[in-house]
Amino acid sequence: MSPDKNRATAAAILPLVGGPDNITSIAHCMTRLRIGLRDRGLVQDEALRALPAVMGVVEDDTYQIVLGPGAVARVTPEFEALVEEGRAQPAAAPPVTAPPVTAGELQARGAALKEAQKARNASPFKLLLRRVANIFVPLIPALIGCGVIAGLNGMLTNLGLLPGVVPALAAMASGFMSLIAVFVGYNTAKEFGGTAILGGAVAAIIVFPGVAKITAFGLELRPGQGGVLGALAAALLAVYVEKWCRRWVPDALDVLVTPTLTILVSGLVTLFGLMFLAGQASAAIGTFATWLLSHGGAFAGLVLGGxxxxxxxxxxxxxxxxxxxxxxxxxxxxxxxxxxxxxxxxxxxxxxxxxxxxxxxxxxxxxxxxxxxxxxxxxxxxxxxxxxxxxxxxxxxxxxxxxxxxxxxxxxxxxxxxxxxxxxxxxxxxxxxxxxxxxxxxxxxxxxxxxxxxxxxxxxxxxxxxxxxxxxxxxxxxxxxxxxxxxxxxxxxxxxxxx
Known part of the structure; x- marks a missing residue:
């Protein structure tokens, strides 16, 4: 899709979701433009579905417009720019829009079903799951890119081709994964209302090679022990410590004391508790997945696929x-x-x-x-x-x-x-x-x-x-x-x- 088409798609979507002033947040995942709305009633669902670039809409904690992989990453910046431009302009009379396009009874049924699902989906547990998902969704492009490079590297290694290139590909494929805990910690703190860089700093402790010199629960720690689960828990703890400090530390000392206490307290708990516990949980996940498919593969596959x-x-x-x-x-x-x-x-x-x-x-x-x-x-x-x-x-x-x-x-x-x-x-x-x-x-x-x-x-x-x-x-x-x-x-x- 050319830049002009990307901007045209964004321009077509914006008035159908209520215009710039109706937008409270903008994000995207692999396939969906995710929009926060002030007034859901201003959205013209059927007209949105009728746009050639729109594959569908999903009603959830945000209003999600399915644009497809690749397209969504190009349309989102254009949409953000149009929203900013619209907010910068003086208020004008609302434009006259064409009546909503009727896409048929089936789409109306789908919209009704999604409304009902949204109501059932508002439990605290499901909302928590979505927040956890929001931590990892921004990491998916890097996971895909590094995964494809890892596959290419494995193929070249097996075929004995380009031996001088293989180490470089291995570095590209493994670099992100070796530091993924830091990115998880950063996104966790950001998602739960803390300072993102402090979440990343605490999570970085997990992958620091020097943790191999530390003993917890009678065992030496391993760099990376606990992985993304440990990083998530450590950063979440850092958010709560930081918020406590913001309430009680005097303003004059906040810039010095709050980050220090946040990293110190969260870091100590991570080293002498969370890394070990998260490591045990991670090992249990791997063991269970292997056992499930090796002993009940056909039945497990039937249930999971269904x-x-x-x-x-x-x-x-x-x-x-x-x-x-x-x-x-x-x-x-x-x-x-x-x-x-x-x-x-x-x-x-x-x-x-x-x-x-x-x-x-x-x-x-x-x-x-x-x-x-x-x-x-x-x-x-x-x-x-x-x-x-x-x-x-x-x-x-x-x-x-x-x-x-x-x-x-x-x-x-x-x-x-x-x-x-x-x-x-x-x-x-x-x-x-x-x-x-x-x-x-x-x-x-x-x-x-x-x-x-x-x-x-x-x-x-x-x-x-x-x-x-x-x-x-x-x-x-x-x-x-x-x-x-x-x-x-x-x-x-x-x-x-x-x-």
Whole structure:
């Protein structure tokens, strides 16, 4: 997308979310522009969904506009600039906007479902999970880049090629991971209202080589012990110590005493408590994941693959990032991500089945055609919110496809062909460059590709035969503006009656 198109997309979005004065915060993750709103009622949902660059919208703690990987990182700065420019201009009469574009009954159902989910999702526990996710989401681009370089480095090492380049690639791939605790500490303090650099300073203690000279609980500490979990806990403690100091330390001494006490108190607790405890927790996560897939791989894969789409629907999937990151720290890859990626395969298969079953619904078929490329690359929100979730049954059958693909990958893990992803973020076809396993690259790629194929096939078959009732087919297989390339619809009396 060219710079002009990026700015045009941002300019099209801004008035539909209430203009600059209605924006309280702007951020983005891998695929979504996340906006804080003063007045939710000023947002024109259907008009937003009708924009060519918008794949869907998600209602959560922030208003999230799905733009897709890459595009969101380019549109967000333009959107921020337009908001700043709009706030700097004198107030003017509100512009006359075109009436909202109606995208159809399915999108209205999807919006209603998201509103209900938002209300159910406001529990303190789920809000805490989202805050934890906000700590790790900004790290994903670096995790992806370093993961791809690590995969390239491994391939060159195995093939014996470019031996002079391999050490340089190893440094690029490992440098960020060796200091990831510092970035986690920085983001944790920032997210929970502390001074970000103090959170990073406390977390840096964990990766300092000199901790190897310190004994806690009768054992010598190891640099990096506790990893991202220890960094998160240490920085959170630093936030509370800092806030206590801000309340009680006189203003004249604050600049000297507060940072000193924050690092001193939090650092001592980290060295003589948190590093050991977080290290034990991290080891337990790795041990459990390995045991789960080696002893119950097929069943575990079925459950994980089948339940992941609902987590994505609820916006809670990013709460798994600390677990993935911990596994990558320990073994170089996360065995969970390839299994969870099968949920996207089931979603793609289900969407293709919907496309085939509703040949006269040009509007829905157009949505599917525009969202499928992103779906193959693992971006599932457009298909979830634009197709399967509003329809109901196809969402369930998509989960069935994800469960089948997860069981396939889990079975091979159980048989000894363990593999995972060297980074988090991508899934679908985009995960191939990040795969790493004990059985070699060839078998690893074949198993993952086989899992995707199973997910596509089962998601398609389950949706085609069980995703619609007769009434659904009658109601949905019409469109006032049908796809001109669509074949004639079958006679209703000849369509099979589905339960």
């Amino acid at each position: 339940l992941f789409l609902p987590l994505v629907m609820l916006g809670l999937h990013q709460a798994l990032i600390p677990l993935h990151t911990t596994l990558i720290e320990q073994s170089g890859h996360t065995v969970l991500l390839p299994i969870l990626a099968m949920a996207g395969a089931g979603q793609v298969g289900a969407a293709i089945a919907v496309y085939c079953r509703l040949p006269r619904n040009g509007s829905l078929r157009g949505t599917i055609k525009s969202a499928l490329p992103a779906g193959f690359l693992g971006v599932g929100e457009p298909l979830i919110y634009g197709v399967s979730l509003p329809l109901g049954r196809p969402f369930v059958t998509a989960c069935v496809g994800g469960a089948a693909g997860g069981a396939f990958v889990g079975l091979f893990n159980q048989l000894g062909a363990s593999f995972g992803s060297t980074a988090i973020g991508p899934s679908g076809w985009a995960l191939f460059p990040l795969l790493d396993g004990t059985a070699g690259m060839g078998p690893t790629i074949a198993i993952y590709g086989g899992g995707l194929a199973v997910g596509y096939l089962v998601g398609f078959v389950a949706t085609y035969f069980f995703g619609f009732t007769q009434q659904m087919l009658t109601d949905l297989n019409t469109d006032p503006d049908p796809d001109p390339a669509a074949p004639p619809a079958p006679e209703p009396s000849k369509a099979p009656v589905l339960a």
